[in-house]
Amino acid sequence: MRQGDMMFAARRDHGDVFGFKSLVDDQPIVVTCHPHHVKSLFTADPAIAPSTAGDSPLRPIVGDSSVLTAVGERHRRQRKLLMPSFHGAAIERYRGQIAAVSDRAISAWTAGSTFRMASAAQWITLDVIMSGIFGIAVPPEPGTPEERLRSVVRWLLRGSSSRLAKPAELLNIGRDEPVGPQRIALERLDRAVYPLIQDRRRDTGRGNRNDVLSLLLDAQTDDGETLTDLELRNELLTLVLAGHETTANSIAWACERLLRTPAVYDRLRASVRAGEDDYLEATIHEAMRARPVVPMTGRQVQVPWQLGDYVAPAGTRVRVSILLVHHREDLYPDPFAFRPERFLGVKPSAHTWLPFGGGIRRCLGAALAMEEMRIVLRDIVRRTDLRAPDVAPERPLHRNVTMIPARGGRVTVEATHP
């Protein structure tokens, strides 16, 4: 049985809280989908319910001290350091860049072509994140370390969608360091990342730059230490890896749902083309509810934890099933219907709409991802008429910690508009 179906079946058979054994280390894992439990876990002191992100498949690549994988004081410090780059004024700065990258990409789409929206959107989100993190212009100056890094990352991405990628990723689960093809790929990546870090270290004008690398190079710990090249590399790669595929697949899911729900697609086209944004916002919320790209997150409780009638012993890894919370009939009537109207004029609530997780570990890039979704989807809907090349809905495919459209969100462009 497929992972998503298994979760729905377990909920049906056992209720809001159920358990299973981890396939990786055979340890018990408890799953909940009750909003009260979600709230208790997300709002708890991180000392008693730290994140289980140390289990992340990114850990062999970025180590255990990046903002995604660290816990405790180290996590708090890294997050504080990075937060300003992903909020308020920073998002304002990203806006122009996102619009320019999106415009370039969509202008190249031609009527009659069929492609995977996940791949098309990935080139957009990758350029956005690379420009935010490393300050790489689009297109970058030829012959610079920036250009080399961009082309290596693009090469890696082409590889990560190949048939080899899945076995290569599985090889790495539970390891401290990557092995096999992923190791070779990372060595090539490192040969591009380190020269860029060193180049920027020497750049005395970097104080005028807004990218995360320049900011982190000048950041100091409380006792005046700066980050080493290795720490910088781990932090920057975390942001690139966490920040583009997720957003691209969210865009792909939104298109997949829209093209399978013509009444919604028609209403969205009419509203966007009339210059309105309310229905677009509601559609994004609904797409992320119906198809959360990260369907599960977790905390490891350090003290016994009350989950309804069940008490999880200290040490238990408790997973919040974002997918199941989003499909609760009591929160979202007719939960399998794609209906943006449920979010019209409604602000989603923190413990019932969870595509970005919550609490102190809530996705650092949530505001950036939302802005990308708004700009890119608005452009797509305004400038193209799409249809689904296959009538059947795309089933969710679980890859590592993500849930993506099995055929990549295939679309056919029927017409383009200036």
Ligand code: HEM
């Ligand atoms: C639609 C796109 C995205 C989705 C669905 C998503 C989802 C998530 C989720 C569910 C978590 C775990 C939260 C928790 O455990 O409570 C997370 C963490 C994280 N995400 Fe995202 N994410 C997206 C885009 C991004 C972007 C654009 C960035 C770029 C900066 C990013 C960077 C991170 C980081 C650094 C963390 C770890 C935060 C921490 O542990 O403090 N994500 N994301």
